[in-house]
Amino acid sequence: MTETLSTENGRTVLRMRRELRHPVAKVWRAITEPGQLAGWFPAAVEFDLRLDGPVRFTFENDPEAPVDLETSGVIRAYEPPNLIEYTWGDEVLRWELVPSSDGCMLNLTATYDDRPGSASFSGGWTLCFDALVRVLGDSVPERDYAVLHEHFVKVYGLDEGVVTDDCGVRFERQLVKPKETVWELLTGAGTTAAGSPPPAGFVAKGIDPGPVTEVVAAERLSYPWSQGEVTWSLRDGNGGARLVLTQTGPAADYLSTWHDLIETLTAELVR
Structure with a gap:
């Protein structure tokens, strides 16, 4: 090409x-x-x-x-x-x-x-x-x-996240399926509510998550970790959902683990 x-x-x-x-x-x-x-x-x-x-x-x-x-x-x-x-x-x-x-x-x-x-x-x-x-x-x-x-x-290297100026992590990724489909894969068979543990699909390896602080089905989920906050955001994009994932705090060490988690998700969406 x-x-x-x-x-x-x-x-x-x-x-x-x-x-x-x-x-x-x-x-x-x-x-x-x-x-x-x-x-x-x-x-x-x-x-x-x-x-x-x-x-x-x-x-x-x-x-x-x-x-x-x-x-x-x-x-x-x-x-x-x-x-x-x-x-x-x-x-x-x-x-x-x-x-x-x-x-x-x-x-x-x-x-x-x-x-x-x-x-x-x-x-x-x-x-x-x-x-x-x-x-x-x-x-x-x-x-x-x-x-x-x-x-x-x-x-194009669009699967790579970035370390932000405040040492957080940010990924923005266009996906190939609607946000409802993405949400279903992330949450699994269970329901998600504020105060409950976040589903495993939202948690990168090595992070000890706190309870969900905000959840809007198929759109947004946030929870704390020991030094900041993790937020998943989904909106309608071109051809599917647009994912924006952020982790605040000194999070640069988690860049590769988030990358692997998102790539696992996208592989499921392409099947």
């Missing part, structure tokens, strides 16, 4: 490219005409194909949703049939076509702020590219989104 991830001017930049066995003109139609975009792009798109022309994105499950910053954009660069760049909310998508001896090279540059979501974006665009290849008339095997997602997590 050809994906790269970098930080430029404080924003995350994802670059992907694909060799296509079709001429530039044919691929240009596939990436700009609504009828062809419908076969591979993650939303329905309406372009006013000119520099500064407006763009509207519509999702099938809510076609009547009002146009706002998340469902609209503007064309920032337009040089047919080789380049189109437009915004999608706060994200910038730049598509470039370069002729080659066998067809053309398609280059996508996506610029956004949600670095922890990069595995989700890369996995999603990979499946979109596969669908694009089919729209162009070629065949490509089906791939599993969850497997792709976890591949990119490892490639």
